[in-house]
Amino acid sequence: MTDRKETKGTSGRSYRGDAGLTSKVKKKRGLTASSRRWIERQINDPYVAEARSKGYRSRAALKLEQIDDKHKLLKTGQTVLDLGSAPGGWLQVTSNRIGLDEGKGKLAGIDLLDVDPITNALILKGDINDDEKLAELIAYIGGKADWVISDMAADTTGHRPTDHLRTTALLEMALDTAMRVLVPGGGFLSKCFQGGAEIELLTLMRQAFDQVKHIKPDASRSESVEIYVLCTGFKGVPEHYLFAD
Ligand SMILES: C[S@@+](CC[C@H](N)C(=O)[O-])C[C@H]1O[C@@H](n2cnc3c(N)ncnc32)[C@H](O)[C@@H]1O
CATH class of the missing domain: 3.40.50.150 (Vaccinia Virus protein VP39)
Incomplete structure (x- = not known):
């Protein structure tokens, strides 16, 4: 498994950047299914973490x-x-x-x-x-x-x-x-x-x-x-x- 540090996603929750580990966003009022899927994809995406660690403005x-x-x-x-x-x-x-x-x-x-x-x-x-x-x-x-x-x-x-x-x-x-x-x-x-x-x-x-x-x-x-x-x-x-x- 890749050795990635635990870090914080845009939602503020902890996650590991390894592909394959999937953090889930709890169902909340006001969050559509597609927004929830987008957030889940972001927090489980190792490239989002890599871009952030390199100081890039975007993935x-x-x-x-x-x-x-x-x-x-x-x-x-x-x-x-x-x-x-x-x-x-x-x-x-x-x-x-x-x-x-x-x-x-x-x-x-x-x-x-x-x-x-x-x-x-x-x-x-x-x-x-x-x-x-x-x-x-x-x-x-x-x-x-x-x-x-x-x-x-x-x-x-x-x-x-x-x-x-x-x-x-x-x-x-x-x-x-x-x-x-x-x-x-x-x-x-x-x-x-x-x-x-x-x-x-x-x-x-x-x-x-x-x-x-x-x-x-x-x-x-x-x-x-x-x-x-x-x-x-x-x-x-x-x-x-x-x-x-
Ligand atoms: C995927 S984003 C670009 C990401 C960017 N390469 C980066 O690394 O941050 C696509 C961009 O195309 C811009 N865009 C779409 N149509 C445009 C147009 N007609 N003229 C200028 N920009 C446009 C959007 O506003 C959007 O910001």
Whole structure:
């Protein structure tokens, strides 16, 4: 068994971070079954504890950390655009890896929600579909990025086909943004919900990049349809592609 310390969950109760041990939340008035399931999943999830122990703002940070450890995306001094940044876990990992604290590299992010500041990064509150916000982000990075990374996800409705289409629309917007700013050889990493509608976008990615891989970091829940697409070696915008207005 893994040797994990006992620690406190968001609910304040003690738990051990080992997978397989399941703490239960007592049935209480005012707590829906799905909220109870969410809390139980959080307190029994070793990655929640790991993210907290590393000082990350989100469990999602571990996904980028694991992807970067394995595929070696981020390098000191690079320029990175992070789409769907809140609460800021990917910004933290990226900042560390490009050396932002030491004044190296450039990092800009955007989210519909507030994000606490990250030293030396520009973080906008707004919608990636808003032309003015997009122009502001692009101006900050001088029109060029080595990486566009996107963990954007729409609020889930519980209706899987709807959730798939909404998140695929965000993937499309992220890819459109990437093709506007990536330097030749640059890369694009994005969350993608499998379900069918993403296939046309994958074709476009294969035309625009040397390599397109599907990856699933360990921290991405196995029961989730979430995967990440990793595109490397930007070749340029395919001739037939028309940018979204
Ligand atoms: C899974 S969270 C991102 C977690 C983040 N990568 C981290 O490590 O903390 C997805 C985010 O996408 C954002 N989002 C969804 N639609 C968006 C849009 N149109 N423009 C900007 N952000 C968006 C949501 O507000 C949400 O905060």
